[in-house]
Amino acid sequence: MKQRTASLRGVILTWFLGAVVLGVFTLGAMVRQRNLATRASNERAARQRLADLQGPVRIALARGETARVQELLEGAASRADVSEAVLLRSKTLSTNLAFLRDVHLVAHGDRTIGVGPIRGEVRSRALSPAYAKQLYDWTGRVLERKRTDLRWLSPPGVAERMEVGQRISLPKGDYVLGLRVRPLIRPVAVPVLLLVVLLLMGLAVPLANRAATGRWQWLASGAGMAFMGAACGVLLAGYETWVVRAPASTGVGGLLSTGISQGVPGGGVGYVWGLVSLVVLGLVGLAWRGTGHRVASAFKEHRIAMAYIVPAALGMIVLVLVPFAVGIVLGFFNHCDGRFEYVGLANFTDILSGGGTSVTDPLNFWFTLGVTLLWTSLNVVLHVSIGLGLALLLKDPLLKGKGVYRVLLILPWAVPNYITALMWKGMFHQQFGAVNQVLGVFGIDKVSWFSHFWTSFTANVVTNTWLGFPFMMVVTLGALQSIPTDLYEAAEVDGASKWYQFSRITLPLLKPALLPAVILGAIWTFNMFNVIYLVSAGEPAGSTDILITEAYRWAFIRHERYGLAAAYATLIFLILLAYSLITNRVAKGAEGTFK
Amino acid sequence: MIGRRSRVKSVLIHAVLITVTVVTLFPVALVMRKSLSPGNEFELSLNPIPEKTTISHYKTVLSARDFSGRWLFGRQLWNSFVVAVLTTIMGVFLASTAAYALSRFRFPGRRFGMMIFLVVQMFPATLIMIPLYVILDRLGLLDSVLGLVLVYSTTAIPFCVFMLKGYFDTIPRELEEAAWIDGASRFGMFWRVVLPLSKPALAVTALFSFMTAWNEYILAETFLNNEASYTLPVMLKHYVGDKSADWGSFAAGAILVSLPVMALFYMLQKALVSGLTAGGVKG
Structure with missing residues (x-):
């Protein structure tokens, strides 16, 4: 009987909190709609100016990137993967280096300085002298030797990073122009319908739970949790797109429509909301399974034990579980220039399909897995x-x-x-x-x-x-x-x-x-x-890289692609998990034979 | 007949062992040699005893300064030390109570908790490095001692929990029961009976987490940007970059940095082996 009332209360609570969360998301969507419109018009203007820029800039192109950069400069700016121009100065060298890597294009006055991606240990965030010493381009020619010598890269009076649409004015003389080209992953729409279905199914389960008994009850609860978890995942991962896309038409129709997102500025807010909703939904899950009560009484009964375990448990939650969850969620995002945008499973499919590389290519996941x-x-x-x-x-x-x-x-x-x-x-x-x-x-x-x-x-x-x-x-x-x-x-x-x-x-x-x-x-x-x-x-x-170094490279050496790297890490985790589950059995079996 | 055969055998065994030992020691001997002999490159010689001796490499490492004249080695030593000590404190403090609960109480979620600690201990922090980086970046904790301590604690806490739980399990409960009868509280039992008895284990655990933090390279390399906030491993790596390598300074630095922890390791390795192999298996 107790179980019944508990799950009924749970259902009501879930509906209520679900409604609150949906409301918050819709509100957020409306607020951001304006920003998006401005952004879109800025982008159009920026593309126009970019096209105008091609005259005075001396261009050198790297292998592989040729077509895209050229297209861009020839005014074919309508491609979705090129969305902004970034003009950098070396207020922080790190920015310059990130840009050099991404762009494969460096011009210095009339002289073409650098060609191609910089090899070697160049990090995005900082440049110590030791790193600066290693700065050389893909032809093996040393670009610069010392940190201080790199200062010439600074074009006077130009913002470090331009917002899209900001006017680019190039003073005569030394300058560096960087065109940040987005990786070719295209944002994917969040299946809002799927989300709704998942939520509904999650809610339907406790109702079934009421009728079920014994073992079935557990099963039903488990299934409910799983649906809820899946809904959480979709919600979390889809937040950015959601807010962007939903209000294209207002009301329910807007929410259900699908579309393509163009990352929203200040993606960090998405995390906060994501985490909050995760916590809320977790609590809901507990309450609705009727476990809330059980957990509380277990806490009371074992309060001494809990007092001992709580500090470490909190530490672990903050230090391990939250980053872990964030890591998994990050796998569904693409990072570009300080922004994260939802790309669905694109990172995973990109990795698992080899991203257009053949199996013998060192960048191919399967090759790296084999090496590992x-x-x-x-x-x-x-x-x-x-x-x-x-x-x-x-x-x-x-x-x-x-x-x-x-x-x-x-x-x-x-x-x-x-x-x-x-x-x-x-x-x-x-x-x-x-x-x-x-x-x-x-x-x-x-x-x-x-x-x-x-x-x-x-x-x-x-x-x-x-x-x-x-x-x-x-x-x-x-x-x-x-x-x-x-x-x-x-x-x-x-x-x-x-x-x-x-x-x-x-x-x-x-x-x-x-x-x-x-x-x-x-x-x-x-x-x-x-x-x-x-x-x-x-x-x-890169042929002797193993999975974990490959993941590291994607995050910190190539292009700051945190999303892809996080997806790698998730895959590594899954492999290790499978391995330990299997070996655990083997070990238990071995133990058994000697008892 | 038998005597002769076993003598041949023992000579053979010794020959194999000596060969393996020489191969094992050779790289270390080379580093020793390099640290004491002049020049930045490894020499073209197999002789591990330096021909000319100099302490200039040690001087270079110890007196390195940055642009603004800050004494780098001192700062980096201090950073390493602070990070390692704080990590140790955090690990041992949080872990001792948790390990006690896991060892003495039976409560729902105990097995699950143990499993989480085990899984986390087995999987390296490198796996959650990317989210940690993003989070610390948002919190503005990159390039700071505190950030690094938090990161290292992810590995230190589970490790300490396992080492300590294994030891607490060996302390007889009768002692606590005696204290209970004498009127001690639950906490009193933990604080006055169990902890004093496990001083050796606490010391070993603390020293191990200290060593781990002291020896960690890649997380520090990733999370620290500024020469003055580097820890010693990062500093050492930077002596031998891709294009220019100062192997002399590296060798001298390596010896300075690793000799103390190697000594520690020798003192503690038996405890580590039993901790690693025993702690994880028993439920």
Whole structure:
């Protein structure tokens, strides 16, 4: 009975809060409608001026971008993927660099300075001297060496970033013109209808819940939660488009209409609303399942335990769960120039379809995934076999100097891994590196390690093997000690061979200790950012990047595409989750056999 | 016969172990050598003992200054230290109570909570780096110690929870019951019985989270923009950029930065192994 009233109350509450949320969104939509209109007319004007600009600007085009920039400058500005002109000055160098990367077009007076995207470690946010030193273009020509020397990039009296429609006036003399070209992802309309349907279904479920009993009740509640969650997701992800598009025609018709969004200024508000609605809907979900009451009473009953757990739980929610949720939501957005706009599943489809690249292209998701899997399995195999081998050697009770070996062999584990990575990068240097020296002793010519895929990949693997075997060795040593020696004595008496002893006694008894270590090691390796990023840095041409470094590159090195990077991270998370669910079963199975 | 065979065997074993050890130590020896010998490049030599000795690299690293004459090494050392200490405090403080609850109480959501902590501990902070970056950017916390501490805490808290829970589980409940009979409150039991008993575990956990924060590179690299707010790992990386590399300074810096934590590591590694392998498995 209690359950019934609870779910009835829940239904009413859900309707009420749902109405509030919808109301807020509609209001927001109306307010923003005006901004949008202004924006659209500004954009038209800006495009006109852009077209006018082509005369005096000396243009150099990069590979791949040619067509788009040219089109733009020839006045074919009606394309949806080019929406604004940005004129930059180097008030902050970072902006300039971001622009250089994005634009592939730099003109300096009459002289064409830079051509193509800048390679190397250029970050968007800041430029330390070390980074400035690396500033060179894709032809390998050094553009500039020092931070201060880059100041000439500043055209006097021009705003750092122009708002769309602001007049661009170029003084005679030095200037830099940047045309920010949007990535080719097109915004997708939010399926408002779908949202409404989801909400309704979410509400229909508790009604079914009232009639159901026992196990079915749980199922119904679960389904309700899922629908609600899906609605939340759509709502969150679609906010921007919603507000933009809905009022095209007023009323319900407007809300249900679909369309294309052009990002709204101040996208941050969207997050706040998104998070608020998430919380609200979460609460609604709880209340409506009748769990609100149960949670409250559980809190009362276990209030001491809760008092202990709450600080850490809050910390985790704020520090992990919220960013995590934001990360997933970000995957549905495209970031361009400080703005986020909803693009639906475009990021995911872009990644999974390879974004127009073939499977052999380093930028292709499947290629990177393949490299990552190869990288992980190879490393784990090497770690375990070397670790196990050494542990077996060190096991011998009669061996002298065991302690010394042990202490020396775990050294790689003690060295911070970024130092290891940099150290090995130095050792793989073509001219001065120790590795080529050693090879030279055997009469092998100097290898340019980072200019071929396999050599570069090998360099990464060698580094990571050096780094990772001690952990496996130590774990195995510990586990070996717990195997009773009389087992071996008994086997010896029965005339079992060494191999037989190893495969029938050692390995099975090592399994419970080794398996968790292997699972953990695989996850570590899968995400071994530092080694890849610092040793090969993805060279040649990003082919040795693993998923996590690839995601990082999209966010912080290429184009600040946070949305795409977040979608990558989500995919990585899903892969890891699937992996741990599978291995969890395997581990449990293994545990079971020894009980 | 048997004696001779086992002697051959032990010589063989020693030979293998010595080879592996030499290969293992060689890179570190090279860095040592580089830090003490002049020049910015690695030399064309396999001999790990420097021919000419100089401490100029150490001087360069220790006395580096930026444009406005600020003492960079001092600042970066301070940043690293502050970040690591604050992360440790945050981690241990929040985790000790949570670990106690997870170890002693049975309450709904316990298993779920454990699972969350485990999953978060296994998955690296790099995964949520992008949203964290966007959020910190909005909050204006990029380039600040506080922002970095928050980011590091995402890994420190679950780690500490697991280490401490594993240890609390080994403390017999009878002690608490005795305290209970003597009139101690719940909190009194935690504060006066369990915590003092687990001082060693607290110390180990604290030192580990300190080490982790001290050694972290990529998050610091991403979240910090300003040379004066760098932590030491970021500073070290910047000695060896793509185009110009000062391996001498890098080597000297690497030794300065990592020797203390390596010493710490050797003191603590046994505890780490048991924590990592035992803590996660038991429900």
